Structures are given as structure tokens and as C-alpha cells.
Amino acid sequence: MSLDDTIERLPLKTFTEKAYLDYAMYVILDRALPHLADGLKPVQRRIVYAMSELGLAAGNKPKKSARTIGDVIGKFHPHGDSACYEAMVLMAQDFSYRYPLVEGQGNWGSADDPKSFAAMRYTEARLSRYADLLLAELGQGTVDFTPNFDGTLDEPQLLPARLPNILLNGGHGIAVGMATDIPPHNLREVAAAVLHLLDHPDASLEDLCRLVPAPDFPTGCEIITPRSELLDMYRSGNGSVRARARYELDEGDIIITVLPYQVSGARVLEQIAAQMQAKKLPWLEDLRDESDHENPTRLVLVPRSKRIDVEALMGHLFATTELEKSYRVNLNCIGLDGRPGVRDLRGLLVEWLEFRTVTVRRRLQHRLTRVQDRLHILEGLLIAFLNIDEVIAIIRYEDRPKAVLMERFALSDTQAEAILELKLRHLARLEETRLTGERDELAAERDRLQGTLDSDRLLRGLIRDEIKADAEKYGDPRRCLLVERGASRALAEAELTPSEPVTVALSAHGWVRLAKGHDVDPQGLTYRSGDSYLAAARGRSNQQAVFLDSTGRAYALPAHTLPSARGHGEPLSGRLTLEAGARMLHVVLGEPDERYLIASDAGYGFVTPLESLISRQRSGKALLSVPDGALPLAPLRVDGDADLRVACVSTAGRLLVFPAGELPELARGKGMKLLGIPGKLVASGEEKLLAVLALPGDAALRVLSGGRHLTLRGSDLNAYSASRGARGKPLPRGFARVRGLELEV
Structure with missing residues (x-):
């Protein structure tokens, strides 16, 4: 045979597919996912079993963790000691496990830093009382054993859990192509659900969710997920749970x-x-x-x-x-058929109840077999006591006493062997009485065991009583409160900012600053050489400062972020992007729902809420369409008074007063005509809209012209009233050169 004949040849595609599939199945079945029966991954199961073999029960003296980990990796789990020790630490942390399996002494980490635990050479550990639920029936024929990795020892394939640990402590893991996230639950609630399912096999998921309403995390918190979402989560096996401090x-x-x-x-x-x-x-x-x-x-x-x-x-x-956190839920685990799968709450409990029924039946059958074997031996011993002299003679004089005893008294090989192994001190008359009593007790136990095995009702009753007793012994009250609350909301920056009176001052060169209080005189502030006061606005520190430039674009900055008025401020060009040739003209502070008249000196305008002027962009937003040669006027607040009127005056001294209700409301654009200035006059620059003013119902209007002023009220003011867009009425001689409008105080 040549060397080539001994080499197996496979296409690379076939080899890599098989190798990766084998690896994936190993990770899924032997490392990452817990088993439905006992809720443990292989490393956790091996740690618990190794500790029980070391005699580290709850009432015994603890041993160094290094000793335990040495046994685990040396006998059952040939992997890294650090990973194995970390798995052991996790099972000992009462803030990680709802019902810890390990009781540790020393530094086992803290909730602030779970990985701050001491090295295994410093800590000691033993099993917790709760671990008895997994180990109590281990030596009673309840589960199968399999050879360890080197075939020198046997280890259990599963642990005979008396309660569904898969739900009580949950589990997390990432395999290949799948993961699991099973949250912990309350022992009493899960036990109640199992008992209900035991008594009512057709119980619905809704019935079970009334008993198991939500997970129960070890640290305690508020579970704020609505019950409808929790029900959907338990129905599909997928979802999320939101917890709050x-x-x-x-x-x-x-x-x-x-x-x-x-x-x-x-x-x-x-x-x-x-x-x-x-x-x-x-x-x-x-x-x-x-x-x-x-x-x-x-x-x-x-x-x-x-x-x-x-x-x-x-x-x-x-x-x-x-302080509020969402937890993913994925009820994925390895089932009794050895296959991973996502289950709903009812399916998971039904399958675990099948495992528990088989476990109890195997335990009873194992005990029945031992009782029957002992009764068989007792029958032979009692025959020997009834014929003690003859038995002694046979043993003393026969060369092959075992065969003679079997033939003479119709004994089995086991019975004859037991007779031959009797010690002389057991030949006393009282020993016969003891054997008779033991036989009667075992016979009664045999009948009871057989009756339970033959009756599904009695078997269910036994399982029910055991679950009730375990729930009473190991259960505790729920730690997580169930409180349905609305979704939390992050406060806007304006809501978080203290509301203090402030004054924003804008200079002719576009420098801005913020002064605390409303009693500040912005014109009296010092300005940089060559610069001067342009505009100001008073408001609150938690409001947006809105700026309007010469092209009609609006910009916004949080008022509290503006530089202090103790200096000269800073240029807006450093925080905003203006178009070429544009310059800042006006500033406004107010609430977003306040309504303002936005107008240009071409005589057009519209009303819009202040929030329409607010933009998060550095480049602002287009607000007012300004004709060539025109400029925006200062925004005018026009809400509040139902009888509010608007006064408009042109540079030619024409005045118009009309109801504010006639103003159009738009989000942006050129607007409608406010004062009827002929287009040719606007284009030539001969006449423009000079100012607008809001007049409450009984207010008087003061017209400023040079150093003089004219006060209009009542019928005098009504003489200038007309509809919006009218040409307006000329002011008296001497007031043709108007420089502004004011309210009469």
C-alpha cells in the first residue's frame, strides 16, 4: 500500500463546512447554552458536582477555591483555570445570581466591580443550601452518568433539579449563530406556576403569567414594562424587560x-x-x-x-x-431532546415537568429495586434463622456449603452468599426479630412505591408535595416591584437651564453678549473701537436667542450659552454661518408659542410663531423673502390682546392703523402687503416702511419726528384706521420726516 492510499482527500469546501459545523455544535451544546433540565451549562454543572464530590456541602467546612478548580479542570473540565474560576465566582455572587449555588468566603467581587474578586488561592468556598435542590437525588438513579474526558471517571450528564433552575437563576450565553438571555425569576412564583400546570395540564399561558408576572432580579428594582409586553415576551420567548432604580x-x-x-x-x-x-x-x-x-x-x-x-x-x-436599563430576553436553551430552541413560558414549564416526572419515577424505581433486593436477602436470612442448626452444620462440614445451601433450602445465589457472610454475633435471637421487623417495613415500602409507580394520580401528588415543601424551604418574597410607568423623557436643554432674567445685546459689527437682569442699559455698555450698539432683547436665560440677518434668514442660539457682558462678547460669525455680505440686524427672546410680525421695509410681512424662527443649523433657515434693496424690520410681538391693532408708518410720513387679526399667518415667505407703498417708490428708495408698532385696544400712539412728537388717541387715532394694505393717511405738516413710533405711557 502506497502512502497516497492512506491519505484521505476532501474538497476544501467540504472539510471547512464540516469542521465549522462540528465547532458550532460543540459551542452550542457543550459550552454556551444551559440545559432546560437543570438550568446549567457544562462548566457550572461540573463545578457543582466536583464540589459535592469534595464533600463541600452547605454545612461542611469550606476549602480553598484553588482546590475545587483543580479538581474541576483535572477531572471533568480540561479548560483554562481562570475561566473556570470566573464561572464559579459568578455562581457565588448574590448580586449576579438570584439563588447562588456557591457560598464563598473572602473577596468575591462587588456590585460596582463584579470582576474585582480575589485570586482563587485566597478565597474559600462551599456549596449553598440551594444547591441541595440540584444534588439531593443525584445518587438515587435519577440521571445517567457518562465517562469524563479521559475515561477514568464518570460524571452526570444532568443534575436532578427539584425545581426549574433554568428560570430561577436564568442564564446568558453567546454560541455560534444563536444566544440565550434568560432572566432570573422568583422561586415561589415559578413553583406556583408548576403546581398549577400539574393540576391543570391545559392551563393557558395567561393563567401561568398571572402566577409568574415578570422576572425577579437579585438586586431588586422596579420593572416598568407594561403587562401586555411581558405577556407577549413570555408567549414568543423573545422580548425585553425594562428595569428602573x-x-x-x-x-x-x-x-x-x-x-x-x-x-x-x-x-x-x-x-x-x-x-x-x-x-x-x-x-x-x-x-x-x-x-x-x-x-x-x-x-x-x-x-x-x-x-x-x-x-x-x-x-x-x-x-x-x-438608572433605567433594558434587558434582552431570549428563552433559548437545550431541550430534553438535546436540541437548542426558543420556548415560550408554558412550553418550558411543560418540558421541565416532563423531566421532573421522569426523574421522580426513576428515583422511585431505583428505590423499589433496592427494596426488593433487600427483601430477597431478608427472606433468605430468615430461612437460615429458622434452620440455624442445620445451616451451621452444612457450613461446618460441607466442602461446598454454598451449593448445598442453595439446593437444601431453594435459595438463590445472592441469598446463599448473604448467609455465608453472616457474622457470628448476628446469630442472636434478637437479630431474628430485627430482621422480621425490617422485612415488614420494607414490604410496606415496596407496596407503597409500587402503588405510586402504577398510579399517575399518586405520582403527581408526590411531585406536588415535594415542590410545595421545596418552595416553602427555599423560597423568598419577590424583590422587584411591578410598576407600570410611562417612558422616561430626557429634558430639553431649555428645561434644565435655570430661568433667570437676561438681556442680550447685539452690536453693529455682529458681536453679541449676555447680561443678567433686565435693568441693564445695553446702549450704555462699552463697545470695541469702531463698534456700537445695534439691538437688544430682554427675556429668560432658558430661552432661545433668535437673530435675523439682512437677507431674512433666522438663526438661534441658547441664550445661556452666550458670552458674558463683562467683556465685549464674541462675534456671531464664530458660531453661525452667514451668507456673503449678510449682517445681523435684530435679536429676539421669547417663548416658542409667542406670535411675531415679521416684516420688511418694502411694506410686506406676515405673522408666525417664534418657534418658526428657531433653527439648529449653523446656517440658520430662510424666513423672510426680502426684495432687492430692502431690509427686514425688527420682529414685533402681536399676540395677547384680542383688540390689538398694528400701526405702520412710512418714511414719507404716511400712517396706517389696522386690526392685528387681518395679518396673514405663514411659516415663511414674502408675506402680504401691510402698507400700500407703490412699487416704484420702493424700488427707487423714495419711500419705505419705517416702523411697525402693536397697539393695545385703549393705547395712545406717539409719533416721533426730529425733536418733536405727536400723540394720537381716540378719534384722532381712528382717523388713520383702514384695512391692511391701504395707502395710509399723511401725518400733519411738520411730521413728514418720522423717525419712529412709541406707545404713550
């Missing part, structure tokens, strides 16, 4: 007492502090961590004032930090 008020301070599952308090404080440093959370004055041994979670937030809306503030923090 719990807080209370203590003398004005906000005390966070419970954090969501797997959320670090230190991380939450970092996120809040980052917002405070960025001046995006001015409502808070201070925060500190007062957590200690008695109060594992106590994060203190100090509001800047008692007038702060705590609910709005916490809603913002829920939306912007890990």
Missing part, C-alpha cells in the same frame, strides 16, 4: 436605594457628574456615595433648590443614565 426623598435630598440588575453605582455617579461638569444638569448641586455595609446602595443627589421638580429631574436621569 428606586429612590426616596430625605429632607429634600434624593436617595437612590436600589439600582437595576448589573448596574454599578460608581458608573451611575460618573454619568451624572459628567452632565454636571458639562453644565447640562444645573438642577443638581452635589452628589455623593454613602453606600456601606448596612446600606449596600445609597447614592445621594442634592438638588439646587427645594422648588426643583424631582419627578422631572429623575425622569431625565432615567433617560440619560443607567
